[in-house]
Amino acid sequence: MILRLAFRNIVGNGYRSLINVLILAIVLIIMVWMQAMYHSWTRLALIQQTDWEYGKGLLRSKLYDPYDSYTWEDSAVREPEQLKSAIQGGDLVPILISPASIYPKGRMMPAVLRGIPHDQDVLRLPVSGLKAQGKDIIPVLIGQNMAQSSRLEKGDIFSIRIKDSSGVFNALDAEVSDVIHIPAASADMSSVWLDLEALREVKASESLVTYFVMGDARYADHEYENFRHIPKSEYFADFYEMLATERVQQAITYALLIFLAMIAVFDTQALAVFKRRKEIGTLASLGLTKGKISLLFTLEGIHYLLFAAIAGAILGFPLFWYFAQYGFQIPKGYEDFGIQGFTEPIYFVYPMGEIIGLFLLVLCFTALFSWLPTRKITKLSPVDALRGKVD
Amino acid sequence: MKESIVKIRNMGKAFPTGEGDFWALQNINLDFERGEFSGIVGPSGSGKTTLLNIIGSLDKPSLGDVEVLGQKIQTLNQKKSSILRAKHIGFIFQTYNLLPVYNVYENVEFPLLLLKMDAAKRERMVKDAIEWVGLTDKIKSRPNQLSGGQCQRVAIARAMVKKPDLVLADEPTANLDSENSYKILDTMLKLSEDLGTTFIFSTHDQKVISYLKRIIKLTDGEVSSDDTQTGV
Numbered sequence: 001m002i003l004r005l006a007f008r009n010i011v012g013n014g015y016r017s018l019i020n021v022l023i024l025a026i027v028l029i030i031m032v033w034m035q036a037m038y039h040s041w042t043r044l045a046l047i048q049q050t051d052w053e054y055g056k057g058l059l060r061s062k063l064y065d066p067y068d069s070y071t072w073e074d075s076a077v078r079e080p081e082q083l084k085s086a087i088q089g090g091d092l093v094p095i096l097i098s099p100a101s102i103y104p105k106g107r108m109m110p111a112v113l114r115g116i117p118h119d120q121d122v123l124r125l126p127v128s129g130l131k132a133q134g135k136d137i138i139p140v141l142i143g144q145n146m147a148q149s150s151r152l153e154k155g156d157i158f159s160i161r162i163k164d165s166s167g168v169f170n171a172l173d174a175e176v177s178d179v180i181h182i183p184a185a186s187a188d189m190s191s192v193w194l195d196l197e198a199l200r201e202v203k204a205s206e207s208l209v210t211y212f213v214m215g216d217a218r219y220a221d222h223e224y225e226n227f228r229h230i231p232k233s234e235y236f237a238d239f240y241e242m243l244a245t246e247r248v249q250q251a252i253t254y255a256l257l258i259f260l261a262m263i264a265v266f267d268t269q270a271l272a273v274f275k276r277r278k279e280i281g282t283l284a285s286l287g288l289t290k291g292k293i294s295l296l297f298t299l300e301g302i303h304y305l306l307f308a309a310i311a312g313a314i315l316g317f318p319l320f321w322y323f324a325q326y327g328f329q330i331p332k333g334y335e336d337f338g339i340q341g342f343t344e345p346i347y348f349v350y351p352m353g354e355i356i357g358l359f360l361l362v363l364c365f366t367a368l369f370s371w372l373p374t375r376k377i378t379k380l381s382p383v384d385a386l387r388g389k390v391d
Numbered sequence: 392m393k394e395s396i397v398k399i400r401n402m403g404k405a406f407p408t409g410e411g412d413f414w415a416l417q418n419i420n421l422d423f424e425r426g427e428f429s430g431i432v433g434p435s436g437s438g439k440t441t442l443l444n445i446i447g448s449l450d451k452p453s454l455g456d457v458e459v460l461g462q463k464i465q466t467l468n469q470k471k472s473s474i475l476r477a478k479h480i481g482f483i484f485q486t487y488n489l490l491p492v493y494n495v496y497e498n499v500e501f502p503l504l505l506l507k508m509d510a511a512k513r514e515r516m517v518k519d520a521i522e523w524v525g526l527t528d529k530i531k532s533r534p535n536q537l538s539g540g541q542c543q544r545v546a547i548a549r550a551m552v553k554k555p556d557l558v559l560a561d562e563p564t565a566n567l568d569s570e571n572s573y574k575i576l577d578t579m580l581k582l583s584e585d586l587g588t589t590f591i592f593s594t595h596d597q598k599v600i601s602y603l604k605r606i607i608k609l610t611d612g613e614v615s616s617d618d619t620q621t622g623v
Contacts, residue, residue, distance in 0.1 A: 001504040005490070012492035282488040285449060287477020287505045288550075289470055382449040386484070 002292060003374055006299035010307070013272075017304065020264050024308030027261040029316035031254060031358050032350070036320070037328060038250060039241075039351040040391070044183075045239060048343070051124045052184035055093070055213035056230050057220045064097070064210050064220040072112070073163065076208035077226040083212070083219075091216045093120040094209040096199050102174075102192065104150040111150075111192050113162065115199030122215035125187070129177040130195040138198050139177035143188030147179040154179050160192070166206040183343045211313075258362060262369040265301050270373040273297060280377055281385030287298040294374040301370020305363055323348040396451055396556055397423035398590055404441055404612075406431035412453075415441045416612045419455070425556070428583045429605035430592035437609040439593035440561055446591065447480050447559045448472040460556055477505045481550030481588075487542040491536040495521060496530045501550045501607060506553060518589070524578055540571030547575060551582055552558035558583075561593045569598065573582035576602045 010017045064075035076096055086092045096115035101108055118130040130139050142152060156176045163169050182188035200206055220229045283293050327345030392520050402419040405412035416438045431439045442449040445457055449465050457464040460479050491496050504515045521527055524544035534542055543563060550558050563570035580602055583590050592599055600606060608616040
C-alpha cells in the first residue's frame, strides 16, 4: 500500500520527479562508465602482461634488478641442472637480457637485447622468425614503439654492439624480421628480441639466463639456487600502486557525483515534507503511524533511484554498447608513457558485481538522504500538519 | 439507554503562548451516544476544531479525561492512537483532503488497506461506499476531475467505508454551495441512521445546524449550551 502510494506520488510529481530521475540516471551512467573503464583497463593490462611477459610466473635471477639497468649486464646466471628437463620440455622459457648499443641508420641508441628460444610457445611473442637462417645477419623482432623511437622498419639492417661475458665488445649485424604490436609496453620499449642461442653465442655465455617465464605454475613452489619466484603481487606491484592512486581519484569523483545527486534528492524531499503537510495530517488521520508516513517519503526517494536505474540503462545503453564494441581509444601519445594496458583500445567489460555494489551504495545514500528530511514528520503533530502549519 | 462511546470529563486544553498558557477549552463534560447526529457550534476560535481533534485522538487534552470507545485518549501512545483512528474513526475535512494521485476508488479503498482485509471483501465494501454517495460513475476519476461537492462525497465515502463507530466532520460544507451542502448532509444523515454511526460535526453553518439532533454550543472554550432538537 505504502509502496503503491509512493510510486503514484512520484509519477504524479511530474517534471520534478523527472529532473531527479535524470540527475540520478546521469550519475549512474557516469559511475558505471568509470567502473567499467577501470575494470576493463585493469583486466586488459593484466592479460597483456601475462600473455606477453609474465606467463604463469617468473623465476628471476637473484642478481637481476629490473629497476637498475646497471645490474643487467652481470645478472645472468647458469641454468640450474634441476630445471634442464623443464626447459627442454618447454615448460620454462629462459630469457637472457643484455644491454647493448644499436646503430639504426647511422645513429646510436641504447637498447636491451632479449634472447628468447625461437620455439617457445608460452609467451605470445611470434618468435619463430627469429631462427637464424645460417646467415651472418641475425633476425630480430621489435615492437612498434621501439620501431618508432629507433625509426627502424621491417627489413632494415643495423649494427649492434654488445659486451660479452669476458668484457670484450662484439659487434653483429641484425635484420628486423618483423615489427609487431606488443601490447605489454615493458616488452616493447627499447627492446630488441632475438634468438636466445644467437645471443648466448655473441656473449660467449652458454646456458646463461636472466629469468625464466613459467609455462606451468608448479615451478613456483620450489627453491632454486640463484633464482627466486616473482609472484604476481610483486610483478604487478607498480601497476597496483598506480591503480590505488587512480582508485582514490575515482572515489573522490564518485563522492562528488553522489553528493550532487543527493543534494537534488534531499532538496526535493525537504520541499515535499514542507509542501505536503496537509497530506501528512490526512494520512495520520486515516490511521497511518508517523513511522509509516516517514517510510512513504523515504520510499518515494528510493523510487527516484529505481526509475533512474531504468532510465540510466536505457539512456546509457548506446554508450555502454559503443565502448564494448569499439573500445575506448587511447588518446594519441599515451602509449609512449608505457602505462600498462594503455597500448591499445580498451574494450569495455562490465563488472556486474561491482556495478551492483555501486548501485547499492547509491541506494543507501539515496535512502539516507530521502529519510533525513522526513525526521521532521516525527516531530510534527497531526493537528499542525492538517493546518499546514509551518515551523 | 444507549451506549456512550465518547466520554469527556473536566477536560481542558491549553496552548503555550508568549504570555503563558492560553486555554482553548475548559471544563468540558460531554457524552456522545452511539448513532448520535450531533454538532459543536460556535464562532471561530471557540475551540470546536480543537475539541474534535482531541476526540479523534489527533491531539491530547491538557487536563481531564477523554475516553473514546473505552480508550483514554490522554494515555494513548502514537501507535495506539493510529490504530484507534484506523479502526474506529472517520474524518471529514472542510478541504476534503483527498489523495490527489489516487482516483475515487483508490481514495475510498485506502482506509481498508490499513486494516489489511482480503481483496474481495475490500472491493465489495469500496463499491458499496461509492454507491452510498452516488459516485459509481466517477469511480476512475481523480480528485482534480471532480467538483467540490463530489470531492466531499468521496471524503464521506472514505470516512464511512470501514463502517466506523465515529465520524468527525470539521466544517464539511464550508466550501460547498447550498445544493451540494444539502446533498451531502442528506447522505450523512442517512448513513448515520442506516449504519448507526455517531457523527460529530464542528460547524457554524446554519444548513448543517438545521440537520443536527443535538447542538453543543461552545463559547470561549466552554460549553455554553447543550440542546437536543426534535423534529429535525
